[in-house]
Amino acid sequence: MLRFVTIRLLRAGLTVLSVMTFAFVVLRMSGDPAQVLLGPDVPQNIVQDFRDRWGLDDPIWRQYLSYLRAMLQGDFGLSMRDRSPAIDLVVERIPATLQLTIPALILQLALGIPAGIYAALKRGTLADRGVIVMAIIGFTVPSFVMGLLLVLVFAVVLGALPSGGASSWQHAILPVLTMSIGGIGVLARFSRSAMIEVMGQPYIRTASAKGVRWSDVVRKHALPNAAVPIVTIVGFMVGSLIAGAIIVETIFSWPGMGRLLIVSVTNRDLAVVQCILLLVAAVMVVSNLTVDLLYGWIDPRLRQAPPTH
Amino acid sequence: MNNLVEIRDLRVSFDGVPVLHGIDLDVAPGEALGLVGESGCGKSVTWLAALGLLPGKADVSGSVRLRGRNLAAARRLALERVRGGQIAMIFQDPSSALNPVMRVGKQITEVLRLHRGLVGASAKNEALRMMDLVGIPDARNRFGRYIHEFSGGQAQRLMIAMALAGEPDVLIADEPTTALDATIQAQILDLLVDLRHEMSMATVFISHDLAAVAQICERVCVMYAGKIVEEGPVRHLFDRPYHPYTRGLFDAIPSLTGPRRRLVPIPGAVPDPRYMPSGCAFALRCDRARDFCKQHRPELLPQPGGRQLACAYPVPEARDILHHQEEYQ
Ligand SMILES: Nc1ncnc2c1ncn2[C@@H]1O[C@H](COP(=O)(O)OP(=O)(O)O)[C@@H](O)[C@H]1O
Numbered sequence: 315m316l317r318f319v320t321i322r323l324l325r326a327g328l329t330v331l332s333v334m335t336f337a338f339v340v341l342r343m344s345g346d347p348a349q350v351l352l353g354p355d356v357p358q359n360i361v362q363d364f365r366d367r368w369g370l371d372d373p374i375w376r377q378y379l380s381y382l383r384a385m386l387q388g389d390f391g392l393s394m395r396d397r398s399p400a401i402d403l404v405v406e407r408i409p410a411t412l413q414l415t416i417p418a419l420i421l422q423l424a425l426g427i428p429a430g431i432y433a434a435l436k437r438g439t440l441a442d443r444g445v446i447v448m449a450i451i452g453f454t455v456p457s458f459v460m461g462l463l464l465v466l467v468f469a470v471v472l473g474a475l476p477s478g479g480a481s482s483w484q485h486a487i488l489p490v491l492t493m494s495i496g497g498i499g500v501l502a503r504f505s506r507s508a509m510i511e512v513m514g515q516p517y518i519r520t521a522s523a524k525g526v527r528w529s530d531v532v533r534k535h536a537l538p539n540a541a542v543p544i545v546t547i548v549g550f551m552v553g554s555l556i557a558g559a560i561i562v563e564t565i566f567s568w569p570g571m572g573r574l575l576i577v578s579v580t581n582r583d584l585a586v587v588q589c590i591l592l593l594v595a596a597v598m599v600v601s602n603l604t605v606d607l608l609y610g611w612i613d614p615r616l617r618q619a620p621p622t623h
Numbered sequence: 624m625n626n627l628v629e630i631r632d633l634r635v636s637f638d639g640v641p642v643l644h645g646i647d648l649d650v651a652p653g654e655a656l657g658l659v660g661e662s663g664c665g666k667s668v669t670w671l672a673a674l675g676l677l678p679g680k681a682d683v684s685g686s687v688r689l690r691g692r693n694l695a696a697a698r699r700l701a702l703e704r705v706r707g708g709q710i711a712m713i714f715q716d717p718s719s720a721l722n723p724v725m726r727v728g729k730q731i732t733e734v735l736r737l738h739r740g741l742v743g744a745s746a747k748n749e750a751l752r753m754m755d756l757v758g759i760p761d762a763r764n765r766f767g768r769y770i771h772e773f774s775g776g777q778a779q780r781l782m783i784a785m786a787l788a789g790e791p792d793v794l795i796a797d798e799p800t801t802a803l804d805a806t807i808q809a810q811i812l813d814l815l816v817d818l819r820h821e822m823s824m825a826t827v828f829i830s831h832d833l834a835a836v837a838q839i840c841e842r843v844c845v846m847y848a849g850k851i852v853e854e855g856p857v858r859h860l861f862d863r864p865y866h867p868y869t870r871g872l873f874d875a876i877p878s879l880t881g882p883r884r885r886l887v888p889i890p891g892a893v894p895d896p897r898y899m900p901s902g903c904a905f906a907l908r909c910d911r912a913r914d915f916c917k918q919h920r921p922e923l924l925p926q927p928g929g930r931q932l933a934c935a936y937p938v939p940e941a942r943d944i945l946h947h948q949e950e951y952q
């Protein structure tokens with residue numbers, strides 16, 4: 315168990331390191347922060363001043379090493395834009411992003427899984443077909459299209475909801491919907507096929523042959539088995555929620571990390587970008603680890619078996 | 624009416640394709656009945672249909688009476704009491720027929736709760752006793768294990784324990800040894816024989832292996848392509864099979880005691896239910912078939928000595944008695 319967690323953490327560390335290295339190289343190669351932040355009309359001596367302060371004229375490997383050294387010492391650097399600590403800028407935005415992603419995740423779980431299971435149990439009926447069609451629409455329409463459609467209907471035509479901003483809870487409704495619809499579709503479809511697969515297994519017939527009530531066959535025998543593949547996909551969805559946040563916060567001008575990321579990339583504000591990437595990587599690692607631990611809890615075959623005698 | 628189970632004119636089709644063509648079958652209390660036939664003959668479907676365990680796309684007609692009560696007309700609740708409580712069923716490939724994520728002990732106590740109202744410590748003790756009875760060593764330690772931690776033979780013992788936990792009147796054992804190695808097969812067969820005596824329950828032993836059936840059954844029904852083609856006491860069928868199909872099954876058994884001889888498998892295969900010939904379903908593979916057989920489907924008719932047969936040109940007598948005495952005595 316300890317070994318398992320250690321290996322996972324080491325692997326996660328490597329992943330994070332390569333992500334950060336990649337981001338460093340790409341951001342530094344693709345544009346000059348001095349040019350972008352200061353603009354074209356600034357006098358040469360000010361630009362040079364800026365370059366000296368941030369060490370932009372050093373060879374890139376030296377910049378990279380000093381950046382890594384600072385990172386290891388827990389120093390995430392200053393934003394080139396306003397010289398406040400990058401980490402503060404990012405942390406400040408976390409609540410806003412959570413206000414969208416957590417309700418979206420809850421909505422995905424609460425609607426996607428039951429819809430899929432219901433469809434599986436009513437396989438071949440009209441209800442099943444309805445779920446399939448909605449699920450396909452849900453995950454094939456890209457979220458920016460879905461977002462614009464929702465804005466068109468609810469904000470422009472009906473005038474019922476605001477189309478952007480974050481001043482009240484009503485402002486969160488459209489972004490949350492936009493963010494969750496795709497995941498609801500994915501989960502519904504995936505839960506449906508997982509459940510159909512399980513319901514066809516011999517042990518389900520055995521349970522019925524024992525005289526277990528049908529509802530208990532579903533609840534006690536089928537669901538725990540279907541949970542294994544469903545948990546996997548939920549783990550993946552945490553990643554897609556973060557990606558969704560970037561798009562959705564941009565569409566709806568929601569002041570979260572996603573929008574901060576876009577702005578910082580545009581400005582080549584490396585420290586902020588790196589902070590966000592680090593945070594995203596940490597979230598992914600934690601969610602993958604949680605999924606792995608959940609696996610062992612749900613499926614005894616994946617646990618380290620004690621020696622039998 | 625002293626039959627425990629009476630199946631009458633049981634017919635099953637899947638998506639409009641008939642696979643059972645009117646099965647009549649009785650099980651007397653405490654008897655050991657064998658149901659043999661090659662794979663795909665409808666042996667499993669017969670009992671799955673009787674217990675209402677077929678998927679929804681299956682079309683089932685006919686009657687199944689348990690102590691005179693029609694199960695086909697029974698409400699779902701009544702049927703759930705019958706399953707596992709009066710008629711228990713065990714399946715081929717025990718490792719996949721038990722729930723992989725539920726502790727094996729729990730799968731046994733579930734039956735005890737449903738059919739005998741036992742919960743808590745008394746259920747656990749009874750489950751341990753059942754595990755002991757079927758020969759699981761160190762039951763107390765293995766109660767909380769999962770099915771993947773057991774070998775195939777042990778898994779089948781567990782499934783038997785689970786089936787017996789409901790104290791059924793009939794145990795339907797559907798190819799319980801097919802997925803196991805030969806030595807384990809023999810042990811499981813012995814276990815079934817012992818338990819049947821101990822629990823005084825009827826056993827229906829489904830197998831494609833006539834030799835195994837002969838070892839534990841008193842009476843045999845031979846099925847072919849969704850019909851029973853021959854039925855009678857196992858000794859009589861051994862001594863003198865009437866139906867060329869039964870005869871063919873015997874010829875395909877390796878003889879352990881008699882002189883070595885070549886095994887003669889029946890040529891051809893069971894016809895696909897979608898393209899069932901209009902006459903006798905066995906005619907195409909039968910060396911005794913004549914034109915008549917290809918046009919007329921034979922009925923299962925009573926024969927002298929309490930036997931039944933569905934064949935227009937049964938296997939002749941004299942040569943056969945000699946032949947089989949040599950080989951099976
Ligand atoms: N769920 C099912 N759907 C469609 N056909 C089935 C199903 N179960 C069994 N059959 C068909 O019914 C026939 C009898 O099958 P079965 O009773 O399993 O044979 P066996 O004698 O080997 O137990 C076979 O032709 C099989 O293909």
Ligand SMILES: [Mg+2]
Pocket residue numbers: 663666667668797798
């Ligand atoms: Mg079968």
